[in-house]
Amino acid sequence: MAWQAWHMAQINPSILSADFARLAEEARAVEGADWLHVDVMDNHFVPNLTLGVPVVESLSRATDTPLDCHLMIEDPDRWAPQYVEAGAGSVTFHVEAAAAPVRLAREIRAKGARASMALRPATPIEPFEDLLPELDMLLIMTVEPGFGGQAFLDVMLPKIRRTRELISKHGLELWLQVDGGVSASTIERCAEAGADVFVAGSAVYGADDPAEAVRVLRDKADRATASAAWACGH
Numbered sequence: 596m597a598w599q600a601w602h603m604a605q606i607n608p609s610i611l612s613a614d615f616a617r618l619a620e621e622a623r624a625v626e627g628a629d630w631l632h633v634d635v636m637d638n639h640f641v642p643n644l645t646l647g648v649p650v651v652e653s654l655s656r657a658t659d660t661p662l663d664c665h666l667m668i669e670d671p672d673r674w675a676p677q678y679v680e681a682g683a684g685s686v687t688f689h690v691e692a693a694a695a696p697v698r699l700a701r702e703i704r705a706k707g708a709r710a711s712m713a714l715r716p717a718t719p720i721e722p723f724e725d726l727l728p729e730l731d732m733l734l735i736m737t738v739e740p741g742f743g744g745q746a747f748l749d750v751m752l753p754k755i756r757r758t759r760e761l762i763s764k765h766g767l768e769l770w771l772q773v774d775g776g777v778s779a780s781t782i783e784r785c786a787e788a789g790a791d792v793f794v795a796g797s798a799v800y801g802a803d804d805p806a807e808a809v810r811v812l813r814d815k816a817d818r819a820t821a822s823a824a825w826a827c828g829h
């Protein structure tokens with residue numbers, strides 16, 4: 596498990612749990628986080644509606660934290676490139692919604708952003724093993740996408756483990772992100788299973804001190820990763 600030696604946990608606060616009337620201020624409240632996670636929902640792919648390209652453009656000017664845009668939308672093949680142009684440093688599309696995931700990942704990369712693909716809880720990783728080299732990150736949803744504040748789905752832990760094994764088997768430097776119900780009481784299990792990028796909405800923005808919540812989560816994930824590596828003898 597060589598990956599564990601050179602990875603440090605990344606914590607990406609999700610602005611879905613922030614106050615949308617004060618987005619710039621809320622973005623700055625978590626400076627020190629690795630990325631700002633921006634949930635784009637279209638009320639079709641998921642039953643909720645959030646924000647779009649103009650808000651991402653404004654956010655990218657309002658914070659130095661790079662933007663990690665998670666597109667929970669239909670037709671990402673059409674829209675994802677526009678989020679790169681709007682300033683996103685990483686763009687995640689759902690494999691269930693993409694018509695041509697390889698072409699789309701290549702287009703995102705060619706435009707200069709990290710390309711990432713997301714799986715809903717019921718979508719297995721195995722059919723997409725051959726796509727992994729086309730990606731910079733894979734996102735495993737640990738709740739049904741659409742809303743913040745849901746309970747973490749423990750049943751996703753084996754999928755996280757299997758995905759980490761596939762990444763190791765192919766020798767890829769692919770980040771493995773988890774999103775949904777990630778908190779101080781669940782992050783260690785995710786890290787032990789092999790996740791290295793953690794989206795946290797309510798656990799960060801629901802805290803009295805969001806920046807401190809980021810530090811606590813990162814510390815817990817790093818310790819869990821280190822002890823999992825130790826247990827494996829690496």
Ligand SMILES: O=C(CO)[C@H](O)[C@H](O)COP(=O)(O)O
Pocket residue numbers: 609611612632634665738739740741742743744745774775776777794795796797798
């Ligand atoms: O993608 C999402 C929901 O679809 C959110 O990023 C996620 O739910 C974060 O919220 P919380 O950490 O409160 O679960």
